[in-house]
Amino acid sequence: MPGADLPPLPDLVVEPIVRGALLEDLGRTGDITSNAVIPAGTPISAVIATRQPGVVAGTAAAAMAFRLIDPAIRVTIERGDGTPVEPGDVVMRVAGPARAVLAAERVALNLLCRLSGIATATAGLVAIAAANGHARIVCTRKTTPGLRALEKHAVRAGGGANHRFGLDDAVLIKDNHIAVAGGVTAALMRARANVGHLVKIEIEVDTLDQLDEALAAGADVVLLDNMGPATLREAVARVGGRAVTEASGRVNRDTVGPIAAAGVDLISVGWITHSAPILDLGLDFDAESEPSLT
16 A cells, blocks of 8 residues: 555644635635525435545544544544545545534545545555655655645655655755755755754756766765666766765656666656546445434
């Protein structure tokens, strides 16, 4: 399984995100449709099931959406984060007051579909990379504002790994930093002089000449940006294990195999968090306990 042993995120991280989404959806007076149509106290039993094959992520966030609306709602997770699923597989079972379940439904599904889509996209790239080399698929900071912790968790659920979480994780010197600092060597020297001894320093290079300069200046990680497979192979040979190699730029299902085959250590991909399609899941009444509204 891609990331089935993945530990859950702490509730302290998940709860504010889910609470904010619920507040956005409930507005000033709550679910006026359910409150008008469904008698108070009507029970409901439902399942959330998949309609496409993929990998699940976001179950904790979805479950929390129901619990925050009404602690009386009972949620059972049948397939946890990192679990491969096929159409019709039940991911969660939900039972409780109908009004509350339906008030939480959209937020729960929005998060579950979005995060499962990211996990599914990641798992696809991880499988291709593994078939062509040893490279790990890593995500970037190109995440939905406010959802970074959940989206990066979803990448791990899909078998990928995380790049830095924010600007304070590590030094990543990119082309604009190099231009302002006055060159590769100058940028690396300033970084080394101004960060702690435990902080890793990565630098983006666009050419093999820049790579040679970065290696001579002692970069810990080199980001090989927009290089073709042949150039990547030459870059990996020049590095010779002296630094971690990361490839980036226009990575997709068609290009990831040749990039991995070039021998890089990491392949960073933005679209798995900013453009991955959702995994289609839906909430349906349990056929054995369809509620009566009379």
